[in-house]
Amino acid sequence: MSLAIGIPAYNEEKNIAVIITQLKEITDKIIVCDDGSRDLTSKISEDLGAIVIKHEKNLGYGAAIRSIFLKAKDLDCDALVTFDADGQHRIQDISKVIQPIIEKKSDIVIGSRFLDDGEKEVPNYRKVGIKVITKITNMSIKKELTDSQSGFRAYSKQVLSELNPSELGMGISTEILIKASSQEFRITEVPIKIMYGGNTSTHNPISHGSSVLLSTIKFTSIENPLKFYGIPSVFFLIIGLSFTIWTIQEYAISGEIITNIAIIAIGCVIVGVVLLLCAILLYSLVSVVREGKN
Template structure:
């Protein structure tokens, strides 16, 4: 199936070359698209050097806008599957086959790479840990389906879900909201266990203060 790997990146010049290279060497026939989200470093040049197709956004629109740009590209270029991978090296491309197989077998419409479905040794920071547990319980209650890793950005979707995300995608902190959004529209969601790395470079945008804002904003979004 025609597969596109979407890598949103903002100031990821230290990691993007290796991420693209690892995807291209993962043993699967996939195309790689880097969405350079208004970076002010050499992210775009490094991605091109690694062999990725690059879309340079003129300003920083945030993770939601960057990822949706990738889904619009996937829709217009007639891809069957789209996979989202972070540009900071956290997501290991060796799990790509495991992630997309349920889509190929028509057992799911969206597959989430989960750090917590099995014991992997991954230990998030204190504030992240609180948010992860909170949203897992909230989303599981709303969707009536256990979801263990609601904040994972390592996920794959089929054509049906590509069309859905091309029409609407949350502007920021989209991972949790999109699960509820998809569930309410009959999208079949599953998780597969994966091991993730800690951030290989760059700086996280989620500070302790933003963690509180994040929890309030996303809770209101999914409840309303």
């Protein structure tokens, strides 16, 4: 199997040399995406023989993953493993995430920090945030994952060929899962251990969570527009019609229109109609685009 290992990196000159040196024992196809670093990340990676993609400015984690996807596709790799550059992942766990791909049992394999006893190593503040985001992601893909935000993943050749991530920020982890689920790719998890040494994360937890939440809303609405907009539309229309009937009844009895009830009726009907139109238009647009791809 032709294996590529992709490393998104931003100012990682302290860690990158050790990581590349160890990974070279596994494969000679090591892709480093230097996402606008201001240090020697690119030079060190090039000197050690890695394939370096250089972003002139910092575009975001998602942009780095997208560039790695495209390069792995160009290299015609059978599988891609994405591996963080901060030194938190163990080299020996690569065999775990790649095995289901080799055995053709899965298309995407996530290295989960929350299987077996790996959870002990995760700081509490991260643990809560990751679990909340994972719950939201699971609602969108109808699957019970434990660690939707893990950057330690393996992707099959088919996924690299057919899935095109577009998100620039941290929401790309969720975007990939939503799109993969929609295209019926098999997603599994394997346990990994994480090595936290102080606060190695370069991502603000609030901006990270916001990015993931917005991405989940965006891609869920695109992949399932009838459910995303249609169900709330029916809800608002039922409320609007109920208040409309109430308004008519009050007028028939007293000859007066109760303003508050009438406003609620009109508002709910308008929102319901707008959501219904969005559901129909977006569903039609997505269907046309998908047919064009086929």
